[in-house]
Amino acid sequence: MNTLKKYLSILKKPSVHYSLGFLSLGGFIAGIIFWGAFNTALEATNTEAFCTGCHEMRDNVYQEMQTTIHFTNRSGVRAKCSDCHVPHNWTDKIARKMQASKEVWGKIFGTINTREKFEANRRRLAENEWRRLKANDSLECRNCHDFDYMDFTRQSKRAMDQHSTALASGEKTCIDCHKGIAHHLPDMKGVEGW
Amino acid sequence: MSKLSIFSKSISTLLASASLAASVGISSSALAGEEYIAGMRGEVALSSEPEAPAMGKVMNDDVKRQRDYPMAPPTIPHKVDDYQVDKNANKCMSCHSRVNSEDSQAPAVSVTHYMNRDGNFLAEISPRRYFCNQCHVVQLDSKPMVENEFQDVYNIIGDKK
Numbered sequence: 001m002n003t004l005k006k007y008l009s010i011l012k013k014p015s016v017h018y019s020l021g022f023l024s025l026g027g028f029i030a031g032i033i034f035w036g037a038f039n040t041a042l043e044a045t046n047t048e049a050f051c052t053g054c055h056e057m058r059d060n061v062y063q064e065m066q067t068t069i070h071f072t073n074r075s076g077v078r079a080k081c082s083d084c085h086v087p088h089n090w091t092d093k094i095a096r097k098m099q100a101s102k103e104v105w106g107k108i109f110g111t112i113n114t115r116e117k118f119e120a121n122r123r124r125l126a127e128n129e130w131r132r133l134k135a136n137d138s139l140e141c142r143n144c145h146d147f148d149y150m151d152f153t154r155q156s157k158r159a160m161d162q163h164s165t166a167l168a169s170g171e172k173t174c175i176d177c178h179k180g181i182a183h184h185l186p187d188m189k190g191v192e193g194w
Numbered sequence: 195m196s197k198l199s200i201f202s203k204s205i206s207t208l209l210a211s212a213s214l215a216a217s218v219g220i221s222s223s224a225l226a227g228e229e230y231i232a233g234m235r236g237e238v239a240l241s242s243e244p245e246a247p248a249m250g251k252v253m254n255d256d257v258k259r260q261r262d263y264p265m266a267p268p269t270i271p272h273k274v275d276d277y278q279v280d281k282n283a284n285k286c287m288s289c290h291s292r293v294n295s296e297d298s299q300a301p302a303v304s305v306t307h308y309m310n311r312d313g314n315f316l317a318e319i320s321p322r323r324y325f326c327n328q329c330h331v332v333q334l335d336s337k338p339m340v341e342n343e344f345q346d347v348y349n350i351i352g353d354k355k
Contacts, residue, residue, distance in 0.1 A: 067276060185285075
């Protein structure tokens with residue numbers, strides 16, 4: 001308690017040896033270093049290796065996506081976990097990272113740590129993602145698949161028909177039709193359009 | 195066994211293998227004059243491994259193809275990669291069911307697919323028709339390897355237009 005009071009009194013006193021400029025500039029540079037470290041750590045939690053570090057993800061959804069086009073395809077351009085599941089802009093990203101504390105809880109208490117538990121929760125988890133993507137107009141899809149630069153002449157007839165009508169008018173968004181594009185679908189009973 | 199019996203045994207096996215080789219030699223020389231029989235191997239000797247042909251691309255042009263006979267299941271005119279058809283979801287029916295066909299403009303599956311084995315009509319696709327790929331397949335853009343001599347029934351009854 002006394003050491004705490006000692007350090008607090010030091011903090012309250014004005015600086016004796018160091019100039020204002022030194023302290024301000026030093027604080028500024030330290031802030032940059034801190035921000036860099038913070039962001040590096042944050043982006044490290046966005047890597048595929050981090051996400052698949054948990055067996056819940058590695059043995060379930062990661063296995064399912066390995067045959068899909070977002071994992072391996074003609075051009076090699078692929079999406080990792082965070083490209084679709086973590087918003088790109090900073091405020092929404094931080095909000096999502098705060099929500100991720102629920103996932104830490106789930107890991108500690110094993111909410112989906114067996115295949116059976118995962119399958120039981122699959123619909124709920126899928127609906128969370130569908131709801132998020134519907135709310136932000138499939139923003140994560142559009143980060144790579146920019147509608148304004150879609151060349152309809154290079155798409156198949158079905159794709160061209162749907163994209164030039166339902167998608168162009170804003171009546172539908174990507175996730176409305178492309179559910180199950182990366183991971184297996186849950187029980188689709190009662191889902192609109194299924 | 196005595197040395198003599200072993201010796202006679204080996205002689206007899208030698209004679210047997212020699213006669214077998216001779217007969218095989220005779221039969222192979224008889225085949226040598228015949229024409230080459232078409233196959234997926236191509237005209238490559240059995241002792242060498244032919245180069246594998248390039249993989250065909252699935253035809254994705256959305257053009258309906260003529261069925262070879264009236265009850266033939268129509269072939270799928272588009273790609274169906276990764277389409278999930280299992281206990282949880284039937285991706286095909288998300289466009290081809292009666293309910294979704296107006297939205298998707300896809301041909302709705304015929305009512306026969308909604309019938310159970312007693313002939314009653316169900317609201318959803320019948321379990322016996324649930325797995326589309328058991329009958330409906332995509333087509334690749336590759337050339338036929340063997341000449342196809344199949345005759346449409348119209349050719350046979352002489353009504354060909």
